[in-house]
Amino acid sequence: MISSVHFLLLSALMFMIGAAGVLLRRNILVVLMSIELMLNGANLALITFSRIQANTHGQTLAFLVVAIAAAEAAVGLAIVVAIFRGRRTTNVDDLDLMKN
Amino acid sequence: MKPIQFPLFLIPLLPLLGAAILMIFGSRMRRQSVHLVAVGAVIAAFVVGFVAIFGHWFGDVSLWSLRAGWPVGTGHGYGAPRLVDTAYTWIASGGLEIKAGFLLDPLAAVMVLVVTIVGSLIHIYSCGYMAGDRDYARYFGYLNLFTGAMLLLVLADNLVLMFVGWEGVGLCSYLLIGFWYEKDANASAGKKAFIVNRIGDFGFILGMLLLWATVGTLDYTELAAGAPEALLDKRWHFFYQGVDMLSGQKVYLLTLQPVQLIAVSLFIGAMGKSAQIPLYIWLPDAMAGPTPVSALIHAATMVTAGVYMVARLNFIYILTPGVMLFVALVGAGTALYAATIAFTQNDIKKVLAYSTVSQLGFMFAAVGVGAFGAGIFHLATHAFFKACLFMCAGAVIHALHEEQDVREMGGLRRWLPVTHWTFLVSCIVIAGLPFFSGFFSKDMIILGSMVNQLGKANGAVMAVTPGWMKGITFAVYGLLTVASVCTAFYMFRLYALTFLGKNRTNPEVIAKLHTPSNSMRWPLIVLAGGATVLGVLGLPPVMTGGNGAYVFFGGTILAAGFLIWMAFFFANKVDPAHGEDTPPSTMWIVQVPVTIIAAVLVFLGAWAKWPLLLGKTIPADYINTWLAQSVPAYTFVGIKTGFAHQITVAPYVQVSHSWEWILMGIATLGAIVGVGSALVVYRRGPSQAIGSLVASMGWLYRLVYDKYRIDELYDFVIIRPLTWFAWFLRMGIDEFLVDKVLVTGVSYVVYGMGWIGTQFQTGRSRQYIAALLVGLGVMIFMVARPTSTMTLRVKGNVVHVRAGRATDKVVGVAKGANRTKVGVDCNGNGKIEPNERAATPTSWVNCRFDKPGKKKIRMIVEDKRFGTRSETTRVVTIKKERR
Numbered sequence A: 001m002i003s004s005v006h007f008l009l010l011s012a013l014m015f016m017i018g019a020a021g022v023l024l025r026r027n028i029l030v031v032l033m034s035i036e037l038m039l040n041g042a043n044l045a046l047i048t049f050s051r052i053q054a055n056t057h058g059q060t061l062a063f064l065v066v067a068i069a070a071a072e073a074a075v076g077l078a079i080v081v082a083i084f085r086g087r088r089t090t091n092v093d094d095l096d097l098m099k100n
Numbered sequence B: 001m002k003p004i005q006f007p008l009f010l011i012p013l014l015p016l017l018g019a020a021i022l023m024i025f026g027s028r029m030r031r032q033s034v035h036l037v038a039v040g041a042v043i044a045a046f047v048v049g050f051v052a053i054f055g056h057w058f059g060d061v062s063l064w065s066l067r068a069g070w071p072v073g074t075g076h077g078y079g080a081p082r083l084v085d086t087a088y089t090w091i092a093s094g095g096l097e098i099k100a101g102f103l104l105d106p107l108a109a110v111m112v113l114v115v116t117i118v119g120s121l122i123h124i125y126s127c128g129y130m131a132g133d134r135d136y137a138r139y140f141g142y143l144n145l146f147t148g149a150m151l152l153l154v155l156a157d158n159l160v161l162m163f164v165g166w167e168g169v170g171l172c173s174y175l176l177i178g179f180w181y182e183k184d185a186n187a188s189a190g191k192k193a194f195i196v197n198r199i200g201d202f203g204f205i206l207g208m209l210l211l212w213a214t215v216g217t218l219d220y221t222e223l224a225a226g227a228p229e230a231l232l233d234k235r236w237h238f239f240y241q242g243v244d245m246l247s248g249q250k251v252y253l254l255t256l257q258p259v260q261l262i263a264v265s266l267f268i269g270a271m272g273k274s275a276q277i278p279l280y281i282w283l284p285d286a287m288a289g290p291t292p293v294s295a296l297i298h299a300a301t302m303v304t305a306g307v308y309m310v311a312r313l314n315f316i317y318i319l320t321p322g323v324m325l326f327v328a329l330v331g332a333g334t335a336l337y338a339a340t341i342a343f344t345q346n347d348i349k350k351v352l353a354y355s356t357v358s359q360l361g362f363m364f365a366a367v368g369v370g371a372f373g374a375g376i377f378h379l380a381t382h383a384f385f386k387a388c389l390f391m392c393a394g395a396v397i398h399a400l401h402e403e404q405d406v407r408e409m410g411g412l413r414r415w416l417p418v419t420h421w422t423f424l425v426s427c428i429v430i431a432g433l434p435f436f437s438g439f440f441s442k443d444m445i446i447l448g449s450m451v452n453q454l455g456k457a458n459g460a461v462m463a464v465t466p467g468w469m470k471g472i473t474f475a476v477y478g479l480l481t482v483a484s485v486c487t488a489f490y491m492f493r494l495y496a497l498t499f500l501g502k503n504r505t506n507p508e509v510i511a512k513l514h515t516p517s518n519s520m521r522w523p524l525i526v527l528a529g530g531a532t533v534l535g536v537l538g539l540p541p542v543m544t545g546g547n548g549a550y551v552f553f554g555g556t557i558l559a560a561g562f563l564i565w566m567a568f569f570f571a572n573k574v575d576p577a578h579g580e581d582t583p584p585s586t587m588w589i590v591q592v593p594v595t596i597i598a599a600v601l602v603f604l605g606a607w608a609k610w611p612l613l614l615g616k617t618i619p620a621d622y623i624n625t626w627l628a629q630s631v632p633a634y635t636f637v638g639i640k641t642g643f644a645h646q647i648t649v650a651p652y653v654q655v656s657h658s659w660e661w662i663l664m665g666i667a668t669l670g671a672i673v674g675v676g677s678a679l680v681v682y683r684r685g686p687s688q689a690i691g692s693l694v695a696s697m698g699w700l701y702r703l704v705y706d707k708y709r710i711d712e713l714y715d716f717v718i719i720r721p722l723t724w725f726a727w728f729l730r731m732g733i734d735e736f737l738v739d740k741v742l743v744t745g746v747s748y749v750v751y752g753m754g755w756i757g758t759q760f761q762t763g764r765s766r767q768y769i770a771a772l773l774v775g776l777g778v779m780i781f782m783v784a785r786p787t788s789t790m791t792l793r794v795k796g797n798v799v800h801v802r803a804g805r806a807t808d809k810v811v812g813v814a815k816g817a818n819r820t821k822v823g824v825d826c827n828g829n830g831k832i833e834p835n836e837r838a839a840t841p842t843s844w845v846n847c848r849f850d851k852p853g854k855k856k857i858r859m860i861v862e863d864k865r866f867g868t869r870s871e872t873t874r875v876v877t878i879k880k881e882r883r
Helices: A004-024 A028-053 A057-087 B010-028 B031-058 B063-068 B106-129 B136-155 B159-177 B184-215 B220-233 B258-273 B282-288 B291-300 B302-312 B321-344 B348-368 B372-399 B417-431 B437-449 B467-499 B507-511 B518-538 B548-572 B587-607 B622-627 B657-682 B688-697 B699-705 B707-760 B765-784 B805-811
Strands: B083-093 B096-104 B236-243 B250-256 B790-795 B798-803 B821-825 B845-848 B853-863 B868-878
Touching: A004 A028, A004 B765, A028 A057, B010 B031, B010 B136, B031 B063, B031 B096, B031 B106, B031 B136, B063 B106, B083 B159, B096 B106, B096 B136, B096 B159, B106 B136, B106 B291, B106 B302, B106 B372, B106 B518, B106 B622, B136 B159, B136 B291, B136 B302, B159 B184, B159 B258, B159 B282, B159 B291, B159 B302, B184 B220, B184 B258, B184 B282, B220 B258, B250 B258, B258 B302, B258 B321, B282 B291, B282 B348, B291 B302, B291 B348, B291 B372, B302 B348, B302 B372, B321 B348, B321 B467, B321 B699, B321 B707, B348 B372, B348 B437, B348 B467, B372 B417, B372 B437, B372 B518, B372 B622, B417 B437, B417 B467, B417 B518, B417 B657, B437 B467, B437 B518, B437 B657, B467 B657, B518 B622, B657 B688, B688 B699, B699 B707, B790 B853, B790 B868, B798 B821, B798 B853, B821 B845
Parallel strands: none
Antiparallel strands: B083 B096, B236 B250, B790 B798, B798 B845, B821 B853, B853 B868
């Protein structure tokens, strides 16, 4: 039987995969996509908690997260384009202006 | 009787105002207005002081008239008639209240008169002496500042205000010694004076603090009233030795009363200011200043501040005979020591400087043996004759274009007649030839030092004077007697080398000789006159009656006449072979009046029935009568039985007339020997005989000539180690420890740590995120980790145990099967029995122990959700039950 714990495990898995993508991939577009995955993992956890506690708080928050994810994707992509125009690269490791 | 109010603040304020005017506007003022302001301010101060003391002549109440109606008190210092004036409260801090208050009692009155009279004369003299100096206004500004500070010192009614004056005169001394600061030697002489005085002032401050800590006040009147109990009752013990077997009391190697430390500390201040061994070294160097400054500050007034201070605090000093005798010994030792140095000096001002040190020694010897009145009397006469001597020396130096070496002088009486006569009179005074003031004041000191041996107290309880104390006072007497013979000798040596014999100066200098102006001449005459007649204030009791007096007087008149005659004889006897000049035909014009003055004094003293001023006769010991309510005239230095270490004050001491005659005779004889031998040896200036004598003395002469090489000793013992230590502080502590290790080192450490920090700033966002995730993981583990703490309460043989709050928070939420289980293993069998389980994760489990002893209690917390199990073990001691 599929219980809440399984949902939570899936959510954790999605989050971990996303995190791994953020950490390991160098292409900035893939990093952004991985962030989306992490957000969705979090969303799943929220909805699961909402179900466990039998209220709608988690679902409300999940909608908020979806909206923010959309905004983040828009702004993030815009930044990526701007960076690419300036530096002709999509490799995050090249973007080290904050060094030292 | 109550003291009366009088605006005493005016006395120090007027010269201070003068100083302010001169220092601010002086550079734009004409010379005439400069010295008008300067001299005017001091004379104005004198007038105010005079009115305060003798105002009854103008129909007002004065110190004089107040004193006449004052009941004769037994206490010294606080029973005195006085004028007072409290300007305002200066410091109010906690229990400390210092008023800017002034006090004029007979003692302060003497000082005010000496300072203002001698001060005005020296101001007048300075107008002539400094006429050619470009810093005329600055000079007079300092001089006025000095006079104001000195009057503040004298008139203050508490130690702190006195200290303001004390430091003020020290500052002026520094400024005026280094007045011609362009020359390095002058500037460093000023520095030396300042620094040596600081050493003394350190003692002064310590004394003040101790006094404040012990008595709780620094006001003279309150001190005098409350001092003995507080100062004597408290005892400070040092070096615990053990308990005495017989008496059971603790034994200490050293037991001090506060009064001893206070008296010594304050005396160290006096040593610095008044140039006593071992702090005298600055005074001879202080001669680098202009000569009137030497006369005013380093002879007549400032350097006597120490004597004044000891006399002012006589009520403290008489509580500790040991310290008094120490003061007396230091004084007498300085008197002889400085006199021997004066033998060999060739600089006219240096001789006078050592003479001043020596005379200050006399004064300290006087106050040390308890003859406070004598000390103050000698202070007053010394102010006159030494100021006169210095200013004569100034006139000589001025005349000879800054020549100070007596080997370049000789025969100057021909060109400087007034200077010569006034110098001679002052020399006679300081040498202690009879009937001049120096004779009387010195005689009084000598009498004071022999009081322990010869005196009988009138009415006072006799003190028990231990043998060693008698021995010390006798040693003081011996030292002083030898010192006064030396004084007579070196003063007449100086006189003869300067004024007698053949002139040795470069003829070109003589041709362009500066004759002293009138403003330089008249102060000399007034001072010499004062030095002559001032003795009338201190005639010894034997001279005011008795048949033996006439015989003595006859003899002394003859002796004095003979001496004066001898001086002229040696001076004027022409030796054609050596081409010495002929005697001035005017010599009798001065000699006769001097003899007449001496004779008049003798007769005034002899009968004491001749009306002197305002129908009053001259009483014996007038100065002591005048001072009696401020300071004791003579004291027995001794221990009063039943009250340990208290000196007995005899208000009036009777020494038998025959002894008084004998002491006087010895003193006279000594003076005659000193004067005579100096005139015999030096009448023609430096001679072959002296040269060979000096050569035969060899190293001894050189040692004395080099001032016993004390300066070199100090340099070796104190200054060099200090310099080395300072070098170590600079190189080792400052440059290495502070600069290298602390300042640079700290910056390197900070920089290094910053460098390490920057290494984490790779600028790569992926690394930042990884660090963030790791941190997040750690935090989650920290928060979510099942923990348990244990709370114990022991009541008799029952121990209540529960899991702590942290457990409750983290694990308390779950319900049912997942619920956290808490168990306590009380009996230590490793199992949790049903009665050992907690009902809820935070409820109590009670463990009962039947036997006392140490018990191990183990709490186990199980969390099914995480599958964890944590154990906590504590040891409890169960005590035996009391029945």
